[in-house]
Amino acid sequence: MKRLLCGFMAVLLLCSGCGGNTVKQSGYQQITQEKAKQMMEQQDVVILDVREKDEYDSGHIPGAVLLPVGTIDETSAATVIPEKDSVVLVYCRSGNRSKAASKALAELGYTEIYEFGGINTWPYETE
Template sequence: MPHEIDGIKQVDAEELKELVKNKPADTVVIDVREPEEYEAGHIPGVPLLPMNSVPEMIDGFSKEKEYVFICRSGNRSQNVAMFLKDKGFDRVTNYDGGMLDWEYGKNEGPEERIETPEDLKKR
């Protein structure tokens, strides 16, 4: 059930599973861990954009879309969501619990990385 922490909407594993499965056109799910963590196990279809790259990618984000962020435990992704909210992006969500709570098949499918603002805009 969605709830908020520090003004950021939180989703749990079941809600995230539905988002990844249904892929709403206005929602982008992004993994903000480090490349080594992502390579060790990631959610199929969820691209990587390491947390430290988010500020330089700000021009690729759209205020018309919702962004759901994932990390290992939910802390880094919460910080990314808070950063974007401070920059005027209201539709930001955190996957509370992170990959530690994900039990639905890790490391299936190809790796996808967001490397430029243009890559992000295509999402």
């Protein structure tokens, strides 16, 4: 019986590690910056910068659109992301605002939200 229980626990632990580079949060997934870059290169995505305009103007990921986290509501989100099933990659400066923005977008009904932290650790190109 102990062996059966230990085997079952081992399978549970192994399965909990499955899933690659994503962690499911409240209606959105947290991914690595490497995974975000791969998604940018391989599919049609909306890259969403949720910092303030002056931060965005000082440097952002190529192709990113600005939607400051404090302005997110049904109308502003629909202007930038018209389709609620669009793949949206969300970032900010350090990762705090992007989590809040991702949660807000999920609560508005967006279904493909991926949060990947902050630009301050982004190892790829910016403009």
